[in-house]
Amino acid sequence: MLPEPIRNAIDVASNAVWGPWTMALLLGTGVFLTIRLRFVQVTHFREGLRAMAPAQASGAGTLSPFQAFMTALGASIGTGNIAGVATAIVSGGPGALFWIWVYGFFATTIKFCEAVLGIQYRKVNGERLSAGPMHYLKDGLGSPKLAWLYAVIAGVAALTTTPFTQPNSMAVVLQSQFNIRPLYSGLAIAVLTWLVVIGGVKSIGRAAEKLAPLKVGLYLAGGLIVILTHVAQLPSVFSLILREAFSMEAAGGGALGVGMMAAMRYGIARGIYANEAGYGTAAVAYGTARTDAPVKQGLQAVMEVFIVSCVTSTISALVILASGVWTSGSTSTAVVAEAFNTAIPTVGGWVVAFCAFLFGYTTLIGWAYYGEQFLEYAFGLRITKPYRWIYCGLVVFGATGKVETIWAWGDLMNGLQVFPNLVGLIGLSGVAASVLRKPKAQEAQVSTAAPPLA
Numbered sequence: 001m002l003p004e005p006i007r008n009a010i011d012v013a014s015n016a017v018w019g020p021w022t023m024a025l026l027l028g029t030g031v032f033l034t035i036r037l038r039f040v041q042v043t044h045f046r047e048g049l050r051a052m053a054p055a056q057a058s059g060a061g062t063l064s065p066f067q068a069f070m071t072a073l074g075a076s077i078g079t080g081n082i083a084g085v086a087t088a089i090v091s092g093g094p095g096a097l098f099w100i101w102v103y104g105f106f107a108t109t110i111k112f113c114e115a116v117l118g119i120q121y122r123k124v125n126g127e128r129l130s131a132g133p134m135h136y137l138k139d140g141l142g143s144p145k146l147a148w149l150y151a152v153i154a155g156v157a158a159l160t161t162t163p164f165t166q167p168n169s170m171a172v173v174l175q176s177q178f179n180i181r182p183l184y185s186g187l188a189i190a191v192l193t194w195l196v197v198i199g200g201v202k203s204i205g206r207a208a209e210k211l212a213p214l215k216v217g218l219y220l221a222g223g224l225i226v227i228l229t230h231v232a233q234l235p236s237v238f239s240l241i242l243r244e245a246f247s248m249e250a251a252g253g254g255a256l257g258v259g260m261m262a263a264m265r266y267g268i269a270r271g272i273y274a275n276e277a278g279y280g281t282a283a284v285a286y287g288t289a290r291t292d293a294p295v296k297q298g299l300q301a302v303m304e305v306f307i308v309s310c311v312t313s314t315i316s317a318l319v320i321l322a323s324g325v326w327t328s329g330s331t332s333t334a335v336v337a338e339a340f341n342t343a344i345p346t347v348g349g350w351v352v353a354f355c356a357f358l359f360g361y362t363t364l365i366g367w368a369y370y371g372e373q374f375l376e377y378a379f380g381l382r383i384t385k386p387y388r389w390i391y392c393g394l395v396v397f398g399a400t401g402k403v404e405t406i407w408a409w410g411d412l413m414n415g416l417q418v419f420p421n422l423v424g425l426i427g428l429s430g431v432a433a434s435v436l437r438k439p440k441a442q443e444a445q446v447s448t449a450a451p452p453l454a
Contacts (some may be wrong), residue, residue: 028105074362092266095244099267104309107277118283131287158371165397186399
């Protein structure tokens with residue numbers, strides 16, 4: 001348990017990082033890239049749907065394109081889509097969902113660029129592969145110092161956020177539904193994470209390929225049952241979302257614009273936590289794909305953000321709002337379980353608990369690889385094995401931590417890694433736009449020209 005002054009300092013720092021300037025930078029980057037790429041998320045949407053289907057793998061890489069897509073989807077559809085959205089609604093009000101949608105629309109182009117640049121600048125040497133923003137910051141932007149800084153911040157973020165936020169949300173719902181002590185949950189989750197993480201990226205890819213579709217399908221089915229049970233409330237819910245998104249005062253009254261700023265702050269912060277666009281992690285996941293088609297992986301990234309921001313996050317928010325439990329005093333995964341129980345007594349909570357476990361587990365194993373890539377770049381291969389053991393060990397501490405402090409720390413660290421990554425995306429947006437416009441034959445030639453590992 002952290003002392004009160006440290007918890008307060010984390011809250012202050014988190015709020016500072018996620019001030020109006022950060023929200024403006026994220027939205028501004030998304031708008032800029034959307035215009036630069038000529039609304040790729042709209043004009044290439046059908047191609048994106050087709051790109052999600054498993055296909056023959058060809059080209060340099062470690063995972064099949066479908067495994068890379070599932071690893072990215074599995075990592076981004078974590079408990080942030082359940083607990084993160086829930087805390088956004090509870091803390092920022094119903095209007096937070098509107099800002100999740102807004103950021104999600106523009107975030108598709110951010111993630112498209114991350115995926116394309118991840119393949120464009122990755123380094124391959126036989127079985128070894130290294131990909132991520134640090135490579136396009138160094139080789140594309142020509143800034144090795146910024147690349148190293150990003151790798152360190154992102155590596156520390158992966159090591160000290162995901163092993164805390166994901167197990168914490170998993171433990172909360174397991175305790176609320178099955179009365180399992182967080183310590184026991186943490187130990188079990190740590191062991192299961194170790195079993196996959198210790199095997200490296202191929203083991204992670206195989207697990208994600210099987211678990212990601214299962215968790216999405218199950219959660220959507222349960223969520224739709226809850227929404228249909230409260231379907232009469234939907235018109236008033238949507239009206240409430242739009243009204244509160246632009247409210248000029250907080251729920252209990254207050255200064256001009258406070259309600260809107262809270263909705264934006266929590267909507268965008270939890271929106272990015274849910275879809276991960278801006279973190280740079282997509283460059284790592286999609287950069288592993290055995291493919292000669294960067295644009296196809298970029299379109300998969302577009303669909304990933306669409307699924308996260310417009311499907312799973314919306315389901316979470318609507319079940320909370322339509323059932324009315326968002327004002328019950330509960331938070332995190334517990335409030336979602338409460339919402340499911342209003343339509344499917346007892347079993348609904350079990351469904352949320354199982355989904356939260358799958359959501360958190362796939363995110364844990366996906367982010368383990370992200371952090372490994374970042375820290376290997378900064379400190380070399382000698383850090384790999386110690387990192388994997390420390391990562392799994394921290395899961396136990398995450399499961400037993402305080403919910404609000406855990407998420408504030410996650411916001412702080414993930415917010416810090418956004419800044420250098422966005423510099424790279426803006427600076428190299430012309431490269432992504434050029435790849436998008438190239439004929440497929442030229443695209444294949446470009447993507448297979450990845451530099452070897454040093």
